[in-house]
Amino acid sequence: MSTAMGGPALFIGTDTTYVALVRPRLDPADPxxxxxxxxxxxxxxxxxxPGTVWALMWEEDGVDGGGFELPGLRDAEAEDFVDRLLAELSFESGxxxxxxxxxxxxxxxxxxxxCRFVCAITPPEGEAETETVTxxxxxxxxxxxxxxxxxxxxxxx
Incomplete structure (x- = not known):
């Protein structure tokens, strides 16, 4: 189904170790x-x-990974996160x-x-995984x- 996915997607990392914020949009006509x-x-x-629900996904060293939906996340909040990250990257102050x-x-x-990152992911209440992944x-x-x-x-x- 990966060919049918659309919608905004942000991947930070490499092919095998990353964090991704995505709002998948599937095509019902795709076989x-x-x-x-x-x-x-x-x-x-x-x-x-409807293609309006955001999800957070991650993978570490191509083996350990996970993800969960963020049903309350709005586009404006995703944009704010990206704006703050972009602003900090532009300052290059440390x-x-x-x-x-x-x-x-x-x-x-x-x-x-x-730029390298240390990523900490804390699943929201109600998720099977409750421990923070770092x-x-x-x-x-x-x-x-x-x-x-x-x-x-x-x-x-």
């Missing part, structure tokens, strides 16, 4: 979505949903922390043309991240 809906016993439209509510905290360590995200290119943040902001419009 994979239709097959998954049939397997779930619902219509493709119901399976695809380590800083940017949080997205109580579920995500990114401790950034800019160095030269890169892991390091290897250095990413700061200019590429700034461009990704700007693209993400544009996808919210």
């Amino acid at each position: 994979e979505v239709r097959a998954a809906a049939e397997q779930a016993g619902v219509s493709p439209e119901e399976f695809a949903g 380590p800083f922390t940017v949080a997205a509510g109580e579920v995500l905290s990114l401790q950034a360590h800019p160095a030269g043309e890169g 892991f390091a995200i290897p250095a990413v290119d700061a200019d590429a991240l700034r461009a990704d943040l700007a693209d993400f902001r544009g996808s919210l419009a």
Whole structure:
């Protein structure tokens, strides 16, 4: 179904270690979505949903990962998080922390043309996992991240 996903998505990290804030939008006409809906016993439209619910996902070293929905998150809050992260990255004044509510905290360590992060994820009440997950995200290119943040902001419009 990955080919059918649309909507805003922000990935911070590498292919194997990342944190992602996404608002997936599935196409009910996609054959994979239709097959998954049939397997779930619902219509493709119901399976695809409205495409308005945000989710937080992560993976560490290509093995450990997880995710959960953030049904109360609004686009404006996602945009605020990105704006604060982008502003801090632009100052390049040293380590800083940017949080997205109580579920995500990114401790950034800019160095030269890169930036590495320590990510702390705390699942909201009601999730099966209740313990905070903390892991390091290897250095990413700061200019590429700034461009990704700007693209993400544009996808919210």
